Amino acid sequence: MRIFHRLSAAAVVVGLVLLGPADPASAATTTVDNATAGRFTASTGWGTSAWSAQRYGADYRFATPNTTASDAAWFKASIAAAGAHLVEVWYPADAGYNSATPFMVATTGGTRSIVVDQRANGGRWVSLGTFTLAAGDYNVVGVSRWTSQPGYVVADAVRITSSTGSPSFSLPLPRSALPRSEYDDPHHDYPAIDLPVGTGTPAYAVRSGTVVVIDDSSCGRGINLTGSDGAIYTYCHFSSWSVSNGASVAVGQQIGLTGNTGNSTGPHLHFGIRTGSTRRCPQNFLLAVYDGATPPAASSLPTTGCFYVSRSTTPVVPLG
Numbered sequence: 004m005r006i007f008h009r010l011s012a013a014a015v016v017v018g019l020v021l022l023g024p025a026d027p028a029s030a031a032t033t034t035v036d037n038a039t040a041g042r043f044t045a046s047t048g049w050g051t052s053a054w055s056a057q058r059y060g061a062d063y064r065f066a067t068p069n070t071t072a073s074d075a076a077w078f079k080a081s082i083a084a085a086g087a088h089l090v091e092v093w094y095p096a097d098a099g100y101n102s103a104t105p106f107m108v109a110t111t112g113g114t115r116s117i118v119v120d121q122r123a124n125g126g127r128w129v130s131l132g133t134f135t136l137a138a139g140d141y142n143v144v145g146v147s148r149w150t151s152q153p154g155y156v157v158a159d160a161v162r163i164t165s166s167t168g169s170p171s172f173s174l175p176l177p178r179s180a181l182p183r184s185e186y187d188d189p190h191h192d193y194p195a196i197d198l199p200v201g202t203g204t205p206a207y208a209v210r211s212g213t214v215v216v217i218d219d220s221s222c223g224r225g226i227n228l229t230g231s232d233g234a235i236y237t238y239c240h241f242s243s244w245s246v247s248n249g250a251s252v253a254v255g256q257q258i259g260l261t262g263n264t265g266n267s268t269g270p271h272l273h274f275g276i277r278t279g280s281t282r283r284c285p286q287n288f289l290l291a292v293y294d295g296a297t298p299p300a301a302s303s304l305p306t307t308g309c310f311y312v313s314r315s316t317t318p319v320v321p322l323g
Contacts, residue, residue: 055095057126096125223265
């Protein structure tokens with residue numbers, strides 16, 4: 004992997020803002036506040052507060068962690084038509100709140116759990132991702148108390164925006180985590196890229212596929228994602244995984260949290276693409292996704308011109 008020398012100012016931004024519709028206002032949008040009549044349910048274990056100025060509406064709900072039961076608070080929404088929907092949440096952030104709050108989304112493929120750091124990115128809409136939802140009036144988004152981390156978990160408001168179609172590609176990190184210029188940087192000694200983000204930043208599946216977990220001294224905790232195109236998309240240096248070995252994942256699904264495991268001297272995400280045993284430069288792929296364009300096929304990506312040091316003549320052993 005990379006001996007890492009820098010960490011940009013943007014790297015410390017930890018949040019969940021996934022590449023979504025270019026203009027959410029042009030699509031059907033439903034917003035549900037915790038105070039919306041008949042749209043929010045929670046047990047007596049959840050309190051009500053108006054303490055933070057970052058709240059959405061008049062107040063928000065909060066609860067202490069519970070390591071034995073979920074005791075989820077739920078937001079109910081009316082979904083007009085089945086299909087892809089961008090799901091966003093609003094919460095006030097505070098250093099004393101929970102750094103690993105489990106949010107749950109009731110998708111057509113089952114309930115998906117997304118961990119959110121509620122110590123950061125408060126007072127704005129934060130994306131959980133794009134999910135396939137069924138039509139109907141039901142509990143769509145939940146906030147669970149089941150976390151081992153200290154600090155209040157908070158339920159404030161959710162926003163659900165329909166999409167004109169399921170996305171085919173995603174950035175490997177929240178769009179807000181890095182500027183476009185970081186996706187054009189060369190790697191140090193072979194076709195790949197190192198993306199400077201702080202530990203705990205969500206990592207996303209760039210396309211749908213099947214994952215194989217990596218856990219070794221070089222990559223550290225990582226993932227090999229075999230995409231629906233047959234190419235392998237490699238992620239390294241996770242602090243933790245969000246999916247299990249052999250799982251099928253959707254585009255934009257959280258697959259891990261970034262970190263500094265393996266052969267790494269600073270928190271970052273190592274990302275690579277290969278076709279067969281041939282490593283490809285991922286920069287053009289990532290720039291296209293960032294720009295909202297269809298990226299080039301993995302097999303057409305270059306094998307040179309994206310690293311500093313001449314490659315050794317020793318064959319590269321594919322990760323995983």
